[in-house]
Amino acid sequence: MEPAAARRVLLCSLCLALWCLRCAHGLPSSGNHDWKKLIMVHHWPATVCKEIENNCKNPPDYWTIHGLWADKAEKCNRSWHFNFNEIKDLLPDMKIYWPDVIHSSGNCTYFWKHEWEKHGTCAAQLDALGSQRKYFGKGLDLYKALALNSMLQKLGIVPSGNYYQISDIKDALASIYGVVPKVQCLPPKQGEEVQTLGQIELCFTKDLQLRNCTEPGEPEARRPEGQPAQPATGLEVCEDAPAFYPPPEEIKH
Ligand SMILES: *[C@@H]1O[C@H](CO)[C@@H](O)[C@H](O)[C@H]1NC(C)=O
Ligand SMILES: *[C@@H]1O[C@H](CO)[C@@H](O)[C@H](O)[C@H]1NC(C)=O
Numbered sequence: 001m002e003p004a005a006a007r008r009v010l011l012c013s014l015c016l017a018l019w020c021l022r023c024a025h026g027l028p029s030s031g032n033h034d035w036k037k038l039i040m041v042h043h044w045p046a047t048v049c050k051e052i053e054n055n056c057k058n059p060p061d062y063w064t065i066h067g068l069w070a071d072k073a074e075k076c077n078r079s080w081h082f083n084f085n086e087i088k089d090l091l092p093d094m095k096i097y098w099p100d101v102i103h104s105s106g107n108c109t110y111f112w113k114h115e116w117e118k119h120g121t122c123a124a125q126l127d128a129l130g131s132q133r134k135y136f137g138k139g140l141d142l143y144k145a146l147a148l149n150s151m152l153q154k155l156g157i158v159p160s161g162n163y164y165q166i167s168d169i170k171d172a173l174a175s176i177y178g179v180v181p182k183v184q185c186l187p188p189k190q191g192e193e194v195q196t197l198g199q200i201e202l203c204f205t206k207d208l209q210l211r212n213c214t215e216p217g218e219p220e221a222r223r224p225e226g227q228p229a230q231p232a233t234g235l236e237v238c239e240d241a242p243a244f245y246p247p248p249e250e251i252k253h
């Protein structure tokens with residue numbers, strides 16, 4: 001074979017291999033808006049503030065909603081624009097339970113617009129989530145039904161200077177909800193002893209029934225699913241090791 005032809009063959013095989021890898025990992029490729037589960041993502045505001053090293057003002061001292069995501073799909077309909085007027089009646093609840101932790105002083109609509117356009121337009125394939133009102137309304141309903149804050153409290157898992165074993169947190173959550181959650185942490189920064197608890201995900205089927213966040217037989221992915229391109233978050237699936245669950249006041253500047 002001519003060297004140039006050989007190079008072409010090699011290049012093609014490489015492309016093919018990369019393409020297959022992409023499939024195998026189920027990364028969203030353009031046009032692929034298939035997804036299997038919904039992920040209710042709660043985040044711990046103190047950790048969000050720490051992560052972006054921003055001077056959040058008085059972050060909430062309870063878990064708030066980050067989003068309701070379809071796994072493996074993003075931005076499913078770029079022409080379905082966010083319209084705040086459709087969720088106006090939800091505003092009081094949205095401000096409490098789904099606040100923009102990072103831009104706390106401003107208007108949350110930027111955060112909600114982002115969540116709608118990136119995740120809502122995919123989740124909206126379900127009738128139960130098929131409008132902006134339904135998507136945000138159902139998100140709030142699921143959050144309230146899960147009642148993560150009171151469950152954690154009941155389990156004795158409260159913000160503390162003492163560390164928790166991640167396996168204890170996961171086991172406790174699994175015992176309450178009957179499914180395997182996904183727990184994410186900020187890896188230790190330089191000079192820190194341990195990871196910091198940041199995000200708790202609970203997963204639902206398309207019928208909005210709780211289900212494991214892992215697939216049967218699947219080992220837990222190290223990289224968070226459903227957010228392959230989220231440069232703003234340094235969160236990763238927690239190491240099976242101790243973690244810091246930071247009291248909000250220790251993060252305030
Ligand atoms: C995308 O959203 C627009 C606006 O709601 C709608 O008219 C259109 O049918 C949607 N497209 C698809 C493919 O669902
Ligand atoms: C936020 O700002 C937008 C315009 O940028 C405005 O339409 C909306 O009413 C504001 N929302 C709140 C909750 O103040």
Ligand SMILES: *[C@@H]1O[C@H](CO)[C@@H](O)[C@H](O)[C@H]1NC(C)=O
Pocket residue numbers: 179180212215216
């Ligand atoms: C959920 O995970 C648990 C623990 O790994 C497992 O025993 C159970 O069979 C899983 N359920 C389903 C429906 O896969």
